[in-house]
Amino acid sequence: MSTTTTRGVAQPAPAKVSRRRPRRGLRASSTFNFWLFTGPFLTGLIIFVFVPIGWSVWLSFFEARFTVTPSEFVGFGNYQQVLTDTNFRNSLVTFTVFAAFIVPATWALSLGLALLVNRLRFMRAFFRSVFFLPTAVSYVAAALIWKMSIFNGVRFGLANTVLGWFGVDNIAWLANPDPPWYWLVIVTVRLWLQSGFYMILFIAALQNIPRELYEAASIDGAKPGWQTFRHITLPQLRATSTAVILLLLVAAYQAFDEFFNLLSKATWGQPPLVELYKMALGQNQNYGAGSAGAVVLTLLICVVTLLQGRIMGFGRGEESK
């Protein structure tokens, strides 16, 4: 007969009864904690984002020159003025050309850099830092370096010096719109500034691709290189690519600093934000028309972003792919 004894086996200690009184009321509730942590940010958001947006919408219905507290209601007059303004319409064409250059170029360059850096066995961190560092440079500073040192029109500008070695005359990169060399200056400065950031996103995505996929492809006879890249890497980067293109498109809409600093007093190469700046904060000080333009532009960005997300399947679940 076997007996079971508990002698010598430690009994679990009875749970200590907390002497603290249970929290009651607001302090105990998750609602309080929610407001404690989100309240300050929400307040900032309301004061510095939503109120100005609301004010801007309100201003867009008023004649507001040299004032932001106008009294003359003009209905949709400012919208009519903006939509019939040749400069504003041209700015949308400028944006389209710019986006057509910069989005695919940045996508390709940042992906290429990510593939190169990811393959490195030595000094990977060094090269990753080298390519990422331009992200920390201000757009204004970079634009001025491009304008005054690299792409100035005199013989000791870097670009003209190099061209001079091949017997090419000095080129006025920014002053002359024909031929439109200014696009080369604008696109290269932005490529330099933003490729490193998107490279980091692609590196993270590349490192998330399971090695097994490449091994399986290899067993199935896939050749390393272009074939593997096309059939394994690229499809696996689809979600990241979609996000990168979306971010690039929004950033292209927001282009201001380099255009403003490189093409001052030009009537070409003016993206929407520069046109709106000239309209509202520049010489005209027309806050009503500028606000109407801002509202139009915001709506346009929303529509384009939604369309792009729909076309590229941004946010769609894995199961629906």
Added chain:
Amino acid sequence: MPASSNMNWDRRNVLRAAMGLAAAGGLAACGSNTGRSTGGSGDGLVQYFHAYGEAGVEQAVKRYAKAYQDADVTTQWITGNNYEQKLFAALLTRNAPDVFEFHPQIQLVKSGQVADLTDIIEPVKDDFNQADITSHTVDGKIYGVRMIDDPQFLFYRPSLFEKAGVEVPTTLEELIEAAGKLTTSKVKGIFLGNDLTSIDRPLIWSAGADTLTADNKPAFNTDAVADGLKQLRGLFTSGNLLLDAPADSWDPSALIQGLTAIQWCGMWAMPAMQKALGDDIGIFPFPKVGSAGKQSVYNGGWSMFVNAKSKNVEAAKEYVKWLWIDQKKYQEDFATSYGFHIPPRASLARSATKLKSGLPAEGVKLFNEFGHFDNIGWTQAMIAAFWDVIANTVRKDGDPKAQLDACEKKVDAELEKLFG
């Protein structure tokens, strides 16, 4: 340290401390440098200045402000090329300056942004250059005190002219021809600024036209101005015009560094040019455009205004009177110790020894003979509209007459809003 002391730093205390620090930081931010110190001997005033290129001007302006006993004056030294935009934006806010420098423009008066300074100028009105008084007057009231007059002309290197066998041009055709003869593989013939907007008004005046008529109607849309724009287009495409220089025309670098033989610039740059090039420097007015034109010199400059919406209008007026009317020593220092400018006070202009001989005296002579002053009705928006004409015709080969017509429409719309 007793263990109990560590018990004080539980999560709750850390949170309290953090919130306390945040609150203190917020309060500190409220008291941060708003430029309105009241710790001195009286009211605090803020003045805005654009950045002058000549060394020592900023220090001089701050030195004058410090010497003023009746208020603490803080100087905001605004760098960059968009001083006017920053100023206009600031004037809409509570942090607007009490005193600021700018050019006389009627929209500042019409929108109630500048105070009437007639009472402080009236006693010395006769001692000011009368053209300056006119350019600051609206409906009999004077809205600014001129600090400096800045004549602008074409600076050239006589040695290069002699080498190329070129005479000083008096017509636009001769200027363009000279630029061609002076151009070599290393030196361009002429520099008129990277976007050519510096010569907007000289082109109009030299063509015998004007920005506006006396009764504020557009006066710039003439065949002679259109022809001048066409001629400049020829110069732009000739390869003899320096473009995309690292510094713009207000800076003498292009001439000093040997990038060009002729440069549009202001009298302020004379000391720097003389220091670098010695006697190898001369000046001539913007040449006449067309047969009915006449050579011209643009008399730019800067004036001091008082923000009419400031809480310290009277104190600001007192400061402006003290510095720009009473302190003749500072006015002469400001006009002649850094770059060269012509003092708007006739008595000072007569006595300023540095302007009595040599190239500066030649500058004063051209100023008196060919000078044109700002028109208070020609506003920043109209200036920008004419800059578009230059961009679209000279730099982009648009039809000058069509562009001038389009500009006239914009100017008409502005005039309608300003004068009804």
